[in-house]
Amino acid sequence: MEELKSNSVSCRDYHPLYAPASAGDIDAQIELGIKYRDGNGVEQDGNKAVEWLTKAANQGSTQAKFNLGYMYKDGDGVPLNYSKAIEWFTLAADEGDMNSLVWIGILHQRGHGFTQDFSKAAECYSVAASKGDSYGQYNLGNLYRDGKGVPGDSHKALELFTLSAEQGNELALEALGELYIAQRDYEKGKEYLRQAGANGNQNALETLKKIEAVQEKHRIEDSVRKITCPFCGKKSVWKAKYCHGCTARILYSPARKYEWMGIGIAIFSAVVGVAMDPNHLGRVLFFSFLIWPLSLILSRLFGEQQAFFRKD
Known part of the structure; x- marks a missing residue:
């Protein structure tokens, strides 16, 4: 029997997890694979992570297939391999996993493992969005905002960002804030940026600080009395x-x-x-x-x- 290498607890403490995983318990296999992947309580080992997750995937676990795809698309503990990532994501997506479908769309959009194709990315996002997936909604909103793979449509983008933001997606909250700022609705835009920041989005907080700094500068400038020259039309400070x-x-x-x-x-x-x-x-x-x-x-x-x- 393969021994579990641990850097924080004894092997005996892991018998309740290791034994059922070896006996074919899918949940134990997934948990053990993730522990090896992250080095959580055990010595980090990408090969062992893949081994245990593959055991669970071969027994039909959609979650294990997603995790394998995620490891291969980043090279997380294993050599980067987009072909294997796509293979595992596709298997999981065929079983209804929207996270995997969204990642297939992202790989199409980035041209990783596929020829870059925004239209195919939009197709993946659209299916996920229709199922209520917040990242599918957010990513599809980005494509409508930028007019990539779909016709540019700021109203559609706003609708999709709103649906995603209602589920607490901090990226969608940030995108909504930036969209309202671009439409000169500064108060609503700043409120969405604040919500994104409260959900942990530091970039949204930085954007909010910059906007408030610019507004304060304009407020000070506007409070200074100015006069217009009749010769050149330029304004001068009183x-x-x-x-x-x-x-x-x-x-x-x-x-x-x-x-x-x-x-x-x-x-x-x-x-x-x-x-x-x-x-x-x-x-x-x-x-x-x-x-x-x-x-x-x-x-x-x-x-x-x-x-x-x-x-x-």
């Missing part, structure tokens, strides 16, 4: 001495409306004063028209200003 777009000088002076307001108040005060006390006409007129220069002084100190562009 209080700049020269136009940012040409050589025009910028001069500032109190807005004329305050001068007219001062004159109006002075005339009104004089009329009312005379009407109320005609015997002291001179005094009334003196104090009334004193309001005008006072209003000019106050407008220069505290009033609104206007800018003039002048080319010397």
Whole structure:
């Protein structure tokens, strides 16, 4: 009997798993194969992982066939072999495993083991998506968004991303966020990116930080008062001495409306004063028209200003 090599526990502790696996228990064979694949409690050994998973696959285990395909497509503990990966994925997919079907689509899309073919990838994703597989929905959404293998259709992409995101797929949440950002719906886009980040997608959090930084920059820029040059049409920051777009000088002076307001108040005060006390006409007129220069002084100190562009 083959002995189980362990780097953390004794072989005796693994007898409850090893014995049934040797006796043909499929679940024990899969568990043992995965432990050898990952080095989880035993010395990592890709060959032993393949041996035990193959025993389970030969007894009809779809899960074992998927795991074998996954090992061969990455070269995970075994030599990279797309042909074997496709063989095992196909067997599992024929038994209804949507994860395997999605990976066949990915291999078609990447041109790994197949001639690159986005249409065939879309066919695989479409079947998986129709069965409710979140990665099938997400991958098919990407193809519709990019117009690869299928006609470009942002509405279809949005629909598929939403279906996938509703199942908690962090990649779909990120894609939804980016799609809404591209459509200038920033608040909804940022919310989906936050959800993706909460589900462990660090890339979505980085994208969110960049978007918020850009928004803050625009908010600050928009809060700065600007004036438009009549000569070149460029905007300059208020209080700049020269136009940012040409050589025009910028001069500032109190807005004329305050001068007219001062004159109006002075005339009104004089009329009312005379009407109320005609015997002291001179005094009334003196104090009334004193309001005008006072209003000019106050407008220069505290009033609104206007800018003039002048080319010397």
